[in-house]
Amino acid sequence: MKLIEKLRAEKAGIIEDWQKLIFNSYLEDGSIFFKSQQNKFQNPVGHTISNRLVTIFERLLESSDMDLIRTDLDDIIHIRSVQDFSPSEAIGFTLGLKGIIRSRLSSFLKNKSEFDELTAFENRIDHLSLLAFDLYVGCREKIYEIKANEVKRKYFKLLDRSGFIDPERADGK
Amino acid sequence: MSEKKPTPESVAQIEFTPSKQGWEDPKTEFKKGTFNWAAIQKSQEYLDLPNPRKWQTTDEDWKLPDNWKQIIFDGLRDRLDRFRSLKLFMDVCVRCGACADKCHFFIGSGDPKNMPVLRAELLRSIYRKEYTLAGKIMGKMAGGRELTVDVIKEWFYYFYQCTECRRCSVFCPYGIDTAEITMIVRELLQLLGLGIDWITTPAANCFRTGNHLGIQPHGFQDSVDFAVDDLQDITGIKVDAPVNKKGAEVLFVVPSADYFGDPHYFGFLGYLALFHEIGLDYTLSAFASEGGNFGLFHSNEMMKRLNSKIYMEAKRLGVKWILGAECGHMWRVLHQYMDTMNGPADFLEVPKSPITGTVFDYAKSTKMVHICEFTADLIKNNKLKLDKSRNNQWNVTFHDSCNPARAMGLLDEPRYVIDNVVNKFHEMPENTIREQTFCCGSGSGIGTDENFEMRMRGGLPRANAVKHVHEKHGVNVLSCICAIDKATLPPLLEFWVPGVEVCGIHELVGNALVMKGEKEDRTDMRNEPFITEESKKDE
Numbered sequence: 001m002k003l004i005e006k007l008r009a010e011k012a013g014i015i016e017d018w019q020k021l022i023f024n025s026y027l028e029d030g031s032i033f034f035k036s037q038q039n040k041f042q043n044p045v046g047h048t049i050s051n052r053l054v055t056i057f058e059r060l061l062e063s064s065d066m067d068l069i070r071t072d073l074d075d076i077i078h079i080r081s082v083q084d085f086s087p088s089e090a091i092g093f094t095l096g097l098k099g100i101i102r103s104r105l106s107s108f109l110k111n112k113s114e115f116d117e118l119t120a121f122e123n124r125i126d127h128l129s130l131l132a133f134d135l136y137v138g139c140r141e142k143i144y145e146i147k148a149n150e151v152k153r154k155y156f157k158l159l160d161r162s163g164f165i166d167p168e169r170a171d172g173k
Numbered sequence: 174m175s176e177k178k179p180t181p182e183s184v185a186q187i188e189f190t191p192s193k194q195g196w197e198d199p200k201t202e203f204k205k206g207t208f209n210w211a212a213i214q215k216s217q218e219y220l221d222l223p224n225p226r227k228w229q230t231t232d233e234d235w236k237l238p239d240n241w242k243q244i245i246f247d248g249l250r251d252r253l254d255r256f257r258s259l260k261l262f263m264d265v266c267v268r269c270g271a272c273a274d275k276c277h278f279f280i281g282s283g284d285p286k287n288m289p290v291l292r293a294e295l296l297r298s299i300y301r302k303e304y305t306l307a308g309k310i311m312g313k314m315a316g317g318r319e320l321t322v323d324v325i326k327e328w329f330y331y332f333y334q335c336t337e338c339r340r341c342s343v344f345c346p347y348g349i350d351t352a353e354i355t356m357i358v359r360e361l362l363q364l365l366g367l368g369i370d371w372i373t374t375p376a377a378n379c380f381r382t383g384n385h386l387g388i389q390p391h392g393f394q395d396s397v398d399f400a401v402d403d404l405q406d407i408t409g410i411k412v413d414a415p416v417n418k419k420g421a422e423v424l425f426v427v428p429s430a431d432y433f434g435d436p437h438y439f440g441f442l443g444y445l446a447l448f449h450e451i452g453l454d455y456t457l458s459a460f461a462s463e464g465g466n467f468g469l470f471h472s473n474e475m476m477k478r479l480n481s482k483i484y485m486e487a488k489r490l491g492v493k494w495i496l497g498a499e500c501g502h503m504w505r506v507l508h509q510y511m512d513t514m515n516g517p518a519d520f521l522e523v524p525k526s527p528i529t530g531t532v533f534d535y536a537k538s539t540k541m542v543h544i545c546e547f548t549a550d551l552i553k554n555n556k557l558k559l560d561k562s563r564n565n566q567w568n569v570t571f572h573d574s575c576n577p578a579r580a581m582g583l584l585d586e587p588r589y590v591i592d593n594v595v596n597k598f599h600e601m602p603e604n605t606i607r608e609q610t611f612c613c614g615s616g617s618g619i620g621t622d623e624n625f626e627m628r629m630r631g632g633l634p635r636a637n638a639v640k641h642v643h644e645k646h647g648v649n650v651l652s653c654i655c656a657i658d659k660a661t662l663p664p665l666l667e668f669w670v671p672g673v674e675v676c677g678i679h680e681l682v683g684n685a686l687v688m689k690g691e692k693e694d695r696t697d698m699r700n701e702p703f704i705t706e707e708s709k710k711d712e
Contacts, residue, residue: 024190029291030283033274041602043280044637078669082629083282084204096189139668143629146664147622153435161399 003105003117004061010104011057017100018053022076022093025085045079052076056128057097064124066131073128074135081139091132097125196291197298197313199323201330203230206626209333209619212373217366219377220475224366235326237365242320246303248364252357253304259357262349263300266290272341272351277612278334281630286331289341289351295328296358329367332358333619334627337470337502338575338612355617360472368471372618376467379479384429384463393459396432404442407700409692412449417490418456422527424487425455426541427498428465428656436676437659439698440499443683446698447548450688451528451556455496461486464503465656470618477514480506484518487540494524495541499677501616501655504543505580512539529554543577545654548682549586552593558687561596563697566704567650567681568597570642572635572662573610574655584608587654590678594685599646605638615661628661629668636669643673650674652681 007014023031023046034046052072059068080090101118102109109115159165208230217225228236238244253260272289274280279287286292294316301308302317311317318324337352345351362368378387388396397414405411415421425448431441448455461482468475487495497507512518521540524533531550533542551557571591577583584607591598605611613620614631642648651662651673662675684697696702 021189026283027191027285028193029273029285029288030279033279034283037274039604041605041634041638041641042274044633045281045283079633082206082626082668084207084284092189142668143625146667147625150622150664157433157435161395 003108003114003121006105006108007061007101007121011061014097014100014104015054015057017104018057018093018097019050021096021100022049022053025089025093048075048079060121060124060128064127066127069128070131070135073132074138077132077135078139081136082143087136091129091136094125094129094132097128098122196285196294197318199295199318199321199327201323201327203326203330205623207624208330208627209369209371209621209624212366212368212370216370216374216377217368220373220380222366222368222373223364226366228366230329235322235365235367237322237325241325241365244364245299245320245325245361248361249300249303249357252360253300256353256357258350258353262293262354263297263304265347266293266297266349267347269346271344271346272349275341275344276335277338277340277614277634278336278627278631281614281633282627286327287334289335292331292335293349293351293354295324295331296354299324325362325365325367328358329362332362333369334631336575336612336614336616336619336631338616339579340575340609340612343579343608356469356473359470363472369618369621371621372467372470375618376471376475376479379463379467382462383458383460383482385465385467386429386433388429388433388462390459390462393432393457393462397457400432400438400441400445403700404445407442407698408446408688408695410446410449410688410690412445414445414448415456416459419489420491421454421456422493423453423455424461424483424490424492424495425457425498426461426464426483426495427457428500428503429463430465430656430660431498434656434660436663436674436680436699437656439680439683440659440677441679442698443677443679443681443686444498444544446683446686446688447551447557447679450686451551454527456490456492458486458490464497464500464507466503466506467618469502469506476506476510480511481515483507483511483541484515487518488520493522494536495521496524496544496547497541498544499654499656499679501574501576501657503576503656504583505576507539507541508581511541526550528556543581543583543586545577545583545586545590545678548679549589552590559594559682559685560687561594561685562705563684563703564595564681565597566697566701567595567676568599568646568648569595569650569652569681570599570601570639570648571606571678572601572613572639572651572653572658573606574653574658575610575612575616577654578610579608583654587652587678590682591652594681599642599648601638601642605634611635611638613655613658613661613665615665616655616657620657620661625664629665632661632665633669635662636665639666639673640670643670648673650676652676652678654678 023034037043040047052075055072056069211228211230214225214227224238226236276287276289298318299320307315308317332355335355337355339352342350375385379385382389394416401414430437466476466479468479518540523537524542529550536542611634615628639651666673680698
């Protein structure tokens with residue numbers, strides 16, 4: 001796996017490009033802030049994105065097991081699922097990694113064997129995108145579940161107070 | 174088939190960067206999940222508001238009055254003349270940027286118009302164009318903007334995103350209070366009949382029945398009776414919770430959510446247990462049945478109108494002083510405005526605890542004491558028997574609600590109370606608590622269903638700090654002293670930090686309180702058994 005070694009050698013640059021790509025999806029002043037404020041409590045968006053991208057990329061190099069990536073990717077997707085993005089804009093950064101790698105490794109990619117290796121690695125990125133899609137839908141489902149439960153709780157309370165609910169149910173049994 | 178077939182290259186061209194747009198462009202897109210529904214006509218009419226009509230935020234035509242521009246200019250002129258603070262705030266900002274990254278909405282969204290300086294600029298640019306010489310002559314070059322319908326829509330979008338939490342004002346070297354700018358713009362919008370329903374309808378309810386929920390006196394009595402019964406189930410003790418009792422020593426005012434919403438209700442049970450145990454001579458009022466005041470999010474005049482019932486009821490019932498429950502913006506109104514709006518309350522006495530003899534000097538003018546100060550004083554004077562282990566199911570952190578923290582400086586009393594009723598407590602990081610506390614993201618009347626995504630963005634910095642103590646120390650409950658917090662933090666945490674619940678401080682007090690004559694198998698305020706060493710072994 002010459003490619004993986006090459007990716008490891010280029011890791012810093014690739015991650016930097018990937019972070020830039022995702023931060024540039026925000027309006028300019030927001031993007032500057034997310035990139036520059038280092039305190040994780042003053043800048044949860046920037047901090048989470050920067051750090052999780054590093055972990056995700058490192059794990060992609062090690063394995064094609066998406067379970068190892070799930071939590072880190074979910075932290076980013078949670079944020080982007082409630083920001084001002086369409087679904088494709090919210091998760092598109094995963095696919096953006098392909099272009100970054102091709103551009104960073106253009107001098108290395110000369111013959112078929114290298115392209116075969118790249119195709120195999122890009123397969124992992126495709127899986128990353130599919131996982132991002134699952135997680136995004138999960139977040140949106142969660143939003144609607146929370147909203148629906150709020151309404152249910154409100155009406156349950158009203159009915160309970162009016163004596164329309166079986167006492168066992170009212171106790172949550 | 175005149176359309177050109179796209180090439181593979183063009184299909185693969187994905188744009189990751191948004192197009193550049195100057196802040197001066199007021200065009201606003203009202204995306205589902207980010208804005209609030211318009212006030213309904215019935216509520217507008219009930220409050221005699223201008224331009225009552227059927228309209229909706231998503232309509233292209235907001236049905237403004239023909240002379241809407243003049244109304245705004247006259248309204249702004251009037252407020253510049255009346256409020257010197259507004260005039261100063263318009264002129265004195267040097268755009269140093271100290272506030273820029275302090276707003277929770279900006280931190281969570283990255284939208285530049287949520288930077289307090291730029292949000293204020295949305296009004297300041299109009300002010301500059303109309304009221305300053307430089308702006309009149311040089312227009313855009315001097316930072317001026319033309320007032321258009323798009324600007325009005327932009328104001329509506331962004332000034333109903335500010336939660337008036339005042340975190341930004343802590344950092345402003347000139348002391349500019351951006352919350353007050355938000356208040357003024359909301360007043361201006363109201364002149365055109367542009368309110369949101371979650372503020373206007375509760376205000377109309379409150380004007381009619383005394384509380385935001387529209388609960389009438391007999392319904393209020395029912396709710397209190399219900400709580401008395403629940404508390405009896407829990408403790409085995411039937412407490413007395415008087416309503417409209419003339420001649421009581423203290424009038425107790427709560428936000429209406431306390432007797433209707435969860436988890437507020439568990440704290441309400443805690444108050445009733447506490448007052449019973451110390452034998453406080455108090456009364457609730459079925460008319461002053463709301464401490465909260467959505468008038469504050471509407472206009473100066475509406476706030477005064479809704480607040481007036483508190484002193485009126487204190488006078489009618491002949492009490493000596495007033496005690497107020499856990500609530501956020503309620504205390505901004507009571508502590509900072511009530512005295513000069515509807516006072517002086519010279520018919521009341523300076524509050525003095527009948528149990529400890531402590532005189533609450535800080536409230537000698539308003540005559541109203543915060544429940545946390547009252548309880549802290551009881552604890553300090555050893556008047557309560559408390560068993561901390563009864564809160565062993567909770568690993569607690571404390572969220573400083575914006576208004577008690579920043580508007581009245583109530584920082585240590587809640588912590589003192591918590592420290593005496595729980596065994597496990599961990600603070601969140603210091604730049605997220607006390608004066609620098611992060612807002613829940615849903616205050617000032619915008620904690621609605623329809624702007625849920627916006628609330629999740631605004632609440633992210635708060636939730637992020639909770640997540641930190643949850644992961645590091647195993648914190649499983651976020652305590653707070655604000656009714657809006659108690660309503661809006663549970664869904665926020667369910668989204669960002671599942672596994673952390675929300676409670677009021679007096680729920681914890683009620684749990685820890687050892688009551689004379691309580692039944693052997695008494696439970697906590699949620700009617701759950703206490704976790705004892707024996708129950709642990711059983712597990």
